[in-house]
Amino acid sequence: EPEVTQTPSHQxxxxxxxxILRCVPISNHLYFYWYRQILGQKVEFLVSFYNNEIxxxxxxxxxxxxxxxxxxxxxxxxxxxxxxxDSAMYFCASSEAxxxxxxxxxxxxxxxxxx
Amino acid sequence: xxxxxxxxxxxxxxxxxxxxxxxxxxxxxxxxxxxxRQYSGKSPELIMSIYSNGDKEDxxxxxxxxxxxxxxxxxxxxxxxxxxxxxxCAVNTYTGGFKTIFGAGTRLFVKA
Numbered sequence: 001e002p003e004v005t006q007t008p009s010h011q012x013x014x015x016x017x018x019x020i021l022r023c024v025p026i027s028n029h030l031y032f033y034w035y036r037q038i039l040g041q042k043v044e045f046l047v048s049f050y051n052n053e054i055x056x057x058x059x060x061x062x063x064x065x066x067x068x069x070x071x072x073x074x075x076x077x078x079x080x081x082x083x084x085x086d087s088a089m090y091f092c093a094s095s096e097a098x099x100x101x102x103x104x105x106x107x108x109x110x111x112x113x114x115x
Numbered sequence: 116x117x118x119x120x121x122x123x124x125x126x127x128x129x130x131x132x133x134x135x136x137x138x139x140x141x142x143x144x145x146x147x148x149x150x151x152r153q154y155s156g157k158s159p160e161l162i163m164s165i166y167s168n169g170d171k172e173d174x175x176x177x178x179x180x181x182x183x184x185x186x187x188x189x190x191x192x193x194x195x196x197x198x199x200x201x202x203x204c205a206v207n208t209y210t211g212g213f214k215t216i217f218g219a220g221t222r223l224f225v226k227a
Contacts, residue, residue, distance in 0.1 A: 033215075043159060043203065043217040056212030091158050103149075104215065106158040 002026045004107035006092050012113045013082055021077045021110045023092030031055070032075045033093040033104060034067065043091070049075065082114045117142040119206050121218035129226050134191040136221050138204030141185070148180055150189045151203040153220065159203055163189065194225040 005024045013019050025032050034046040048055040049067050066078045075094075079086055089111050093104040118141045128134045136150075147166045151159035163178040165171045165187065171178045177190040187206075191198055201220040207213055 035217075042219040043153075043205075045214045045216065048212060048214060056210065056214050058214065089158075103161055103164060106160070109158050 004092055004094055004105050006107040006110050008110060009108065010111045010113070012115065015084055015114055016081050019079050019082055019112065021090050021112070023075045023077075023107055024073050025075055025092065025094030026105060027073075029094035029096050029105075031095045031097065031102070032069070033095075034077045035091045035093065036060070036088040037091065038088040046077070082112075084114050087112055087114045117208050117210075117216055119204055119216050119218035121204050121221050123219055124222040125224050126221055127224045127226060128194050130194060130196060132194050134194045134198065134223055134225070136189040136191075136202050136223070138187045138218055139185055140187070140206045142206070142208045143185065145206045145208045147207040148178070148187045149205040149207075149215075150178060151205060153201045153203055196225045196227045199223055199225050
């Protein structure tokens with residue numbers, strides 16, 4: 001069964017450093033998403049992406065964040081200058097269509113630890 | 116601010132019992148509703164989706180939606196210890212583009 005994959009599974013970085021989190025969505029999916037979950041808190045929407053541009057973003061997704069689809073398979077989230085409060089699980093998801101009813105499939109997540 | 120509210124629990128039920136999980140949402144134009152299960156340290160896993168008022172059954176799971184009351188629930192029949200997890204209610208809402216808003220989740224413990 002096709003699945004969303006994410007690398008690395010755990011990333012440790014120093015405050016102020018740039019990090020890039022990588023995702024490979026399901027191959028025939030067209031819509032991609034990033035979420036984060038701070039330990040013990042709710043899953044929070046960051047951004048959705050379609051046709052090489054951002055479709056929707058939340059208030060969390062400020063200028064420190066960017067997303068890119070650098071090739072036909074990868075979807076990346078870049079945090080330019082990490083802060084302690086960026087420590088969280090980051091989940092990538094993909095869906096076939098951006099209809100309101102479409103199911104999003106989640107990857108296993110990347111745990112980001114900012115020291 | 117569009118919100119999705121859930122009782123954080125923990126909800127504790129004996130094995131074989133029915134577990135009832137509830138969720139309310141604030142945005143009347145929300146169109147689709149999802150229940151995810153999340154084990155500790157893992158990603159959300161879709162259990163059920165529901166789009167129309169009424170009940171939808173899938174195996175031991177039944178989702179119920181009442182748009183007038185802005186309420187969605189999940190019933191788990193014949194609960195098993197392996198059902199012990201956090202159950203996340205999620206709502207797709209439109210704010211110029213679609214985004215999914217999650218509730219904080221209800222922790223369920225099924226006692227053997």
